[in-house]
Every structure is written in C-alpha cells, then in structure tokens.
Amino acid sequence: MSAALHKVAIAGASGRMGRMLLEAVQAADDCVLAGALDVATSPALGTDATAYLGQGSGVQITSDLRAGLQGAQVLIDFTRPEGTLAHLKVCRELGVKAVIGTTGFSEAQKAEIAEISRDIAIMMAPNMSVGVNVTLKLLQMAAKALSTGYDIEIIEAHHRHKVDAPSGTALKMGEVIADALGRDLKDCAVYAREGVTGERDPSSIGFATVRGGDIVGDHTVLFAGIGERIEVTHKSSSRSTYAQGSLRAVRFLASKQAGLFDMFDVLGLN
Numbered sequence: 001m002s003a004a005l006h007k008v009a010i011a012g013a014s015g016r017m018g019r020m021l022l023e024a025v026q027a028a029d030d031c032v033l034a035g036a037l038d039v040a041t042s043p044a045l046g047t048d049a050t051a052y053l054g055q056g057s058g059v060q061i062t063s064d065l066r067a068g069l070q071g072a073q074v075l076i077d078f079t080r081p082e083g084t085l086a087h088l089k090v091c092r093e094l095g096v097k098a099v100i101g102t103t104g105f106s107e108a109q110k111a112e113i114a115e116i117s118r119d120i121a122i123m124m125a126p127n128m129s130v131g132v133n134v135t136l137k138l139l140q141m142a143a144k145a146l147s148t149g150y151d152i153e154i155i156e157a158h159h160r161h162k163v164d165a166p167s168g169t170a171l172k173m174g175e176v177i178a179d180a181l182g183r184d185l186k187d188c189a190v191y192a193r194e195g196v197t198g199e200r201d202p203s204s205i206g207f208a209t210v211r212g213g214d215i216v217g218d219h220t221v222l223f224a225g226i227g228e229r230i231e232v233t234h235k236s237s238s239r240s241t242y243a244q245g246s247l248r249a250v251r252f253l254a255s256k257q258a259g260l261f262d263m264f265d266v267l268g269l270n
Helices: 016-027 065-069 081-094 107-116 130-145 168-180 240-253 263-267
Strands: 006-010 031-037 074-077 097-100 121-124 151-158 205-211 217-224 229-236 259-261
Touching: 006 016, 006 240, 016 031, 016 240, 031 065, 065 081, 074 081, 074 240, 081 097, 081 107, 097 240, 107 121, 121 240, 121 263, 130 168, 130 217, 130 229, 130 240, 130 263, 151 168, 168 205, 168 217, 240 259, 240 263
Parallel strands: 006 031, 006 074, 074 097, 097 121, 121 259, 151 205
Antiparallel strands: 151 217, 217 229
16 A cells, blocks of 8 residues: 555645645545645744644654655645745756646746656646636636627635735636637736726736635636626635645646646546
C-alpha cells in the first residue's frame, strides 16, 4: 500500500488555503505530507505543520525551499506569482511536479511556467473546484449557442482579503467564452465603467468585481438578450472544494513526466 502514497508538499502552509490543503492531505488515505513551506517572515516557521489540527505530522514548516521539497513528489502551491515561480525553479531542479492554484500571473510569467513544464509535469488552473470546471464547460457550450444577440457580463464576489481583481476564475471564464466565440479576451474585455461610457460594444465581455466580508467565491455569467437572459452561477461555500480538486490533480500527475495540464485534463473534459 505505501508504494502508492503520493508524497505532497504544501506552499503557504500557515495561510487559509494552505491549512485547508494540509487538512485534505491528512484526511486522504493515498497521500502523505512530505513538506510544508512558508515565507521567511511567517511566525509559524519551525512548528509542526498540522499542530493547529491537534495532531502532529512530523513535518515542520520551513522557508528553505530545498529542505521543504526534498522528500516530495509534488508541490501544491496557492501563493503569489513571484513565490510560485521561485518554487517552480527549485521543483524543476529536484524533479518535483507541481499543482498550481495561484492567480494573477502576467503573460511573461505564464510563458515562464510553460517553459518549466518542458522538464516537469505541472497542472495549473485558476480554480481547482470540480464544480467550477464543469461550469466552465457549460459556459463554452452556452457561448457557442448564444454567440449573437446576447451581451455577456461576468460578475464575481470574494472576501475582503483577496488581493487581485477580477478573480483568476472570472478571467478564466472570460477566456473560455472568448475562445468559444473566436475572440481574444485581451481585445474585448471591459474591466471598468464610469462616467459617460457610450453604448455597450456588443462584442465586449464586461467584468464587475465585489469585495466584502468572508465570501469564499461567487461567480455569475450573464448572457443578456432581448426578452430573456440566462445566468450561469457557481457559488463556493468552502475552500475544501479547491483542496479536493487539488488532490485529484496530484493523482492525475502521478502518471505524467512533463507537460502543462489544466483541470479539464484532470476531469476528462477536454
């Protein structure tokens, strides 16, 4: 049995998402915690990664990347773009695969990740939730069928601590819809409206962002036509869905040597 265990390291181990991932790994009978990383300024450094659960894992939280990744087969990383890229460089060096849920990457950073994936297997998705990825598939179908006569708007809401806007999931929704329509999101996205904006460009995809309280993540795509509108909504009430999706990605990567994959690959939706 032990041969089948996936040895997992978690980045940002003392953060909200990091703790959710630690809990999921501890609860999964086919995964074992092999490393826990955090920034050098974290007060949690040197403590047992799962002490907050009232149980020891024997793995201490460290800011030393090589030490934290040494015994791992795969790193799960939901941190910030700069941190994730620094982690990936060491992963490549050590032959550790990666599951990336970090959002807010620039085009240049995405290109760098694609380059690193030539040497190690990487699964990267702005949202690991199985439900969100099924929603993306539905949006692809809807966009193709509603390609003319419908205005498309994406509304997202998150907790007050989220630092990037629109969310990575909202942007992914926009990309999936734009691709289905044969457009490039860069050319048709509208991120802000204020003052006299003039009439709505029918080829645009609009974004609206709400931030407040402890909202885990709500996303609605509105296809507004004349006489009817269709709303496709996904609401997260817990981060555990992202953690469970991450573990599905870990299992998927076990058979992969290199390459860049997404959740559609993991879920067989491609």
